[in-house]
Amino acid sequence: MNLDELTLTGLFEELPFWVDIPPFAQMTVIGLVGAAAVVLLIVAPIGLMGTYAERRVSAFMQDRCGPNYVGIPFLPRKIYTNYKWTRLFGLGQSLADGIKLLSKEDFVPPKGEPFLFIAAPVVAFAGAIGLFAALPLSDGLIAADVNVGVFYLLAVGAIEIIGVLMAGWASNNKWSLIGAMREVAQVVSYEIPMAMAALCPVLIAGSLQMTDIVAVQRTGATFWGISIPDSIAGWGAGWMIFQAFPFNIIALVIFYICVLANLKRAPFDLPESESELVSGFLTEYSGMRWGLFVLGEYGAMFALSGISATLFLGGWSGPVYSLLTAIGLPSIVAGVAEFSYKAVGLFIFMMIIRWTLPRLRLDQVMVMCYKYLVPFAMACLLFCAAAALVAR
Amino acid sequence: MSTTDVTDRVVGDDGELAEYWVPARDARSEEMVVNMGPQHPATHGVLRVAVKTDGEVVLDCEPMVGNLHRCKEKIAENVQYWQFMPYTDRLDYLAAMNNEHVYARAVEKLCSIEIPERIQYIRILIAELGRIASHIFSVGVYGLDIGAFTPFLYCYRERERSNSLFEKLSGGRMLYHYFRVGGVARDLSDEWIQEAIEFLDIVEEKMSEYNLLTTWNKVFQNRTMGIGVLTPDKAIAFGITGPALRASGVDWDTRRDDPYDIYDKFDWKVPVADGQHGTVGDCWNRHWIRAQELVESIKICRQAIDKMPKRDPALTPKSMYQPYINPKVPRILRGPKDAEVYVRGENPRGELAFYLVSDAKNAPYRCHIRAPAFVNIALLAEISRGYLIADLVAIIGSIDIVLGEVDR
Incomplete structure (x- = not known):
């Protein structure tokens, strides 16, 4: 398959039952899948990196450190202490915060x-x-x-x-x-x-x-x-x-x-x-x-x-x-x-x-x-x- | 108070129009009472202000104090004179050294205790350092009220230095208990004085930079100039003291006009608002007076360090656990019979005074604390009517209250 011709609609047209679905339903499915892809692939990473960048930028401007400890998620504290490269400049902080937000009271x-x-x-x-x-x-x-x-x-x-x-x-x-x-x-x-x-x-x-x-x-x-x-x-x-x-x-x-x-x-x-x-x-x-x-x-x-x-x-x-x-x-x-x-x-x-x-x-x-x-x-x-x- | 009165006030007694939007005289929408505080980030602690608003315009507001009441005055009647010293730390907890200074002077006047000259110089140096620490915090935190977060953290970085200085003296970073009746807890070492000089150099250099971020910032000036104007007459009528009074153009500083300790031996000037920038008595001037006083305090500190007399061997305590005080202070302090003193001193937030009544016991019969922040907060409703909610925050910040002192 040529990469230039790859489109979302083209992917769906490969499905055998696609032509049987009414056009309105086709559009709905494409819209939902496309939105989900945008959220998962673009907005969520940008949001996570954005909050991280905001905290780091403000920290550098204010003579602080900012988040610099949580790197690869779910590691025990001892590993962060002994292997400093696992901290990844605190890149995992936003992910950890996201997990915290998800587990809060509704x-x-x-x-x-x-x-x-x-x-x-x-x-x-x-x-x-x-x-x-x-x-x-x-x-x-x-x-x-x-x-x-x-x-x-x-x-x-x-x-x-x-x-x-x-x-x-x-x-x-x-x-x-x-x-x-x-x-x-x-x-x-x-x-x-x-x-x-x-x-x-x-x-x-x-x-x-x-x-x-x-x-x-x-x-x-x-x-x-x-x-x-x-x-x-x-x-x-x-x-x-x-x-x-x-x-x-x-x-x-x-x-x-x-x-x-x-x-x-x-x-x-x-x-x-x-x-x-x-x-x-x-x-x-x-x-x-x-x-x-x-x-x-x-x-x-x-x-x-x-x-x-x-x-x-x-x-x-x-x-x-x-x-x-x-x-x-x-x-x-x-x-x-x-x-x-x-x-x-x-x-x-x-x-x-x-x-x-x-x-x-x-x-x-x-x-x-x-x-x-x-x-x-x-x-x-x-x-x-x-x-x-x-x-x- | 009706809406019409409020708009009249905004237009001003001298007919000068306030620069911003004023509701039409006859237009009136539904009024709403909003509770600002006690858990609100802009009220500097646990102040609660009931604000009557029309949209965003403050029609009336009432500060409700007492959430931090800890019966300080009653405690003073039940502990010995010297035992009350650490409690005074908790009044204005951002300038604990200055509170102790005034209380120590009150008890010394009551009991007629003389203070050796070196200790007087040490006290002035410490009190002025406390003023610097307090003002640098106020200047920074006012930026936070206006919405500039970064200057606050810069100023706090310098306050951390002064906290470390005081920690080396007294062991505490916020509540020190360094002053004693008749002296101080311990003598200043030469190394400590060197560090204090370094601190003064740093603050003097950095303040001009911080002023660029807040005082001379155009957005900051737009937010604070001409807001919350306090006329001199009103300031005197309300008993306002401290930077808020001087920002209204009243040239009064207790350190100069009713000198205590050895303040008359120093060369410094009292900054008073002159109307060069903004309106006399507005929020910006209150902020600017604080920033200027800070620089004047640095001058006093330098002079105190230079003029400080040599150590007197007779004063040096035998053990490091003994305080550095006049040796003639009796071991049990008793006030004279039927005596009363009222001693005031210039604190960073205004005039703090202790009124002590003695009945020949080792504790006062009555202790009244005249807290400057408590008197100044009474002003809030008077100068904030007719402004917007955002201005109310700026006004509260510019009065610079500390709730520990308001509620006592």
């Missing part, structure tokens, strides 16, 4: 809404994993190359607030409710500049499809009407931040700030600000329900870092990709390598911001959105439209 507030309380983390998590569907991880490595990719990502990314609002309401806790209200006000506001900033590369590329946006950063890139030769565009000169210079750089900064706000990362972590609202909408959650929120948060962090990298920084195309393909590696591997360092870099930068800045106040968050980000995003959109016009 608590639902007796005076809350049990159904909404249980459903909320699932909804929030679904919004996070949905982002991975239209994210091109490498050359041809994309689950669903829909022709409205950017639109889909913005829409699915907003599902999470429904889960958060459900959580805040169902907890029957005043802190939770205030936290959820803050979240909704914040995320709905920041959707506007975020969408505008995301439209800048869309205008240049002339397409909402994620693969098209990557392709235009490899071949046929333009710099205010001057065509960038493909030979250097593939090495990073064709990235969106260099096209329509400098407005796409501003758009990237706006997009990244909005991503921070949408993900409730500091300095926009008002919905779960510990010193004000105890834990915001997470106050009543414990065990794996809480874990689902956190896993979803780290999954969405990585996905949105990847989307920022794809829209503005060339996605899976760039210097590392060109270098690795030049020495003969398959393009799918080279693409993953190129995509990873950009996505992980933006991911780590979120953590560095979180552990440096104090928290804004709700009205300051709103002022920042409507007074600064929206006008700047509008201006960027206008100039990018001009750039697209010139190029045509």
